[in-house]
Amino acid sequence: MTTHSSKPVAVITGGARGIGLAIGKWFLANGYCIALLDIDQQTLSKTEAALALKEEVLCLHCDVSKPEQVDAAVAQIDAKYGRIDALINNAGVAVFKPIGQTTFAEWRHVLSTNLDGTFLCSQACVPLMLKGKGGSIVNIASISGLRASTLRVAYGTSKAALIQLTKQQAVELGSVGIRVNVIAPGPVDTDMAKLVHSVAIRSDYYDTIPLNRYGTTEEIAQVAGFLCSAAASYVNGQVLAVDGGFEATGVGLPTLRRDANAA
Ligand SMILES: NC(=O)c1ccc[n+]([C@@H]2O[C@H](COP(=O)([O-])OP(=O)(O)OC[C@H]3O[C@@H](n4cnc5c(N)ncnc54)[C@H](O)[C@@H]3O)[C@@H](O)[C@H]2O)c1
Structure with missing residues (x-):
């Protein structure tokens, strides 16, 4: 029997x-x-044990790029809680390689996780949101979806597509009471960043980002929470860069910024 949280x-x-x-x-x-x-599954089990909240936390092993796994996960959420109010499409993978060295398998891996996953999870969760009073979807893209760069043929393209998918979803789902927005984080210190950011890249980011640092996971979480809250009740279809000003820099030459700081 479906319980209602x-x-x-x-x-x-x-x-x-x-x-x-x-x-x-x-x-x-x-x-x-x-x-x-x-x-x-391994990291998920550790997280489940660390959170230790049986009623409030449901951990589900699921590959978001597989329709049948997504449907099964949403069925379990329905069985335990009977409702969904917010969906954060955050699962993502990064492969940073030149165009010529990116294999078709790597291209598909990145596109299927970052883009197909968001399409599938949203499609599966929306009916449950509509059983209630609607809800909010937040997709996690990247500044790589706003600004092109080398080595990001798959990752950057997947995130740019995710931004357009967000707008499609916002336009269609807004009219039934589901707001959809997308966050474009700048560099955030996580295992993913450690995997693809060398020491030299980290130092370049410090130089280029007006706030001179990486963001924290909490700084992204607070914005995702805000977008799902009543405080954002008229925000729909927006791209919010949470990036310390990186997107705003344009030709953000470090030398020019140093000169400006010295003035
Ligand atoms: N860290 C950054 O600098 C940064 C910057 C911009 C955007 N982002 C985006 O933020 C999101 C989270 O990144 P993170 O830095 O926390 O990365 P992370 O690698 O630490 O976490 C990503 C999580 O997604 C899971 N995942 C990967 N493929 C999956 C799949 N097919 N199905 C279900 N889960 C899957 C991983 O197991 C992992 O737990 C990603 O979408 C990433 O592209 C990160």
Whole structure:
């Protein structure tokens, strides 16, 4: 029998660690029950043990790029909570390689996780949101979806597509009471960033970003939480860069910035 949670429910994909886990903790701290979906069972089990909240946390092993796994996960959320109020499409993978060295398998891996995953999870969660009073979807893209760069043929393209998917969803789902927005984080210190950012890249980011630092997972989580809250009740179809000013810099030559600081 489907129970109906008296608390609102947030679903976070890629929630076992990093930005997704920080988002999950934000929702827990703000009175929600959460469902964390992740492909990495080992990390997910550790997270489940660390959170140690049987009623408020549901951890589900799920590859978001596989329709049948997504449907099965949403069926379990329905069985436990009977509602979904917020969905954060955060699961993502990064492959940073030149165009000529990016294999078709790598291209498909990145596109299927970052783009197909968001399409599938949204499609599966929307009916449950509509059984209630609607809800909010937040997709996690990247500044790589706003600004092109080398080595990001698959990653940057997937995130740019995710931004357009967000607008498509916002236009169509807004009229039935579901707001959809997208966050474009700048560099955030997580395992993913450690994997693809060398020491030299880190130093370049410090030089280029007006706030001179990486963001934290909590800084992304707070914005995701805000977008799902009543405080954002008229925000729909927007791209919000949470990037320390990186997107605003344009030709942000470090030398020019140093000169400006010296003046
Ligand atoms: N860290 C950054 O600098 C940064 C910057 C911009 C955007 N982002 C985006 O933020 C999101 C989270 O990144 P993070 O840094 O926390 O990365 P992370 O690698 O630490 O966490 C990503 C999580 O997604 C899970 N995942 C991967 N593929 C999956 C799949 N097919 N199905 C279900 N789960 C899957 C992983 O197991 C992992 O737990 C990603 O979408 C990423 O592209 C990160």
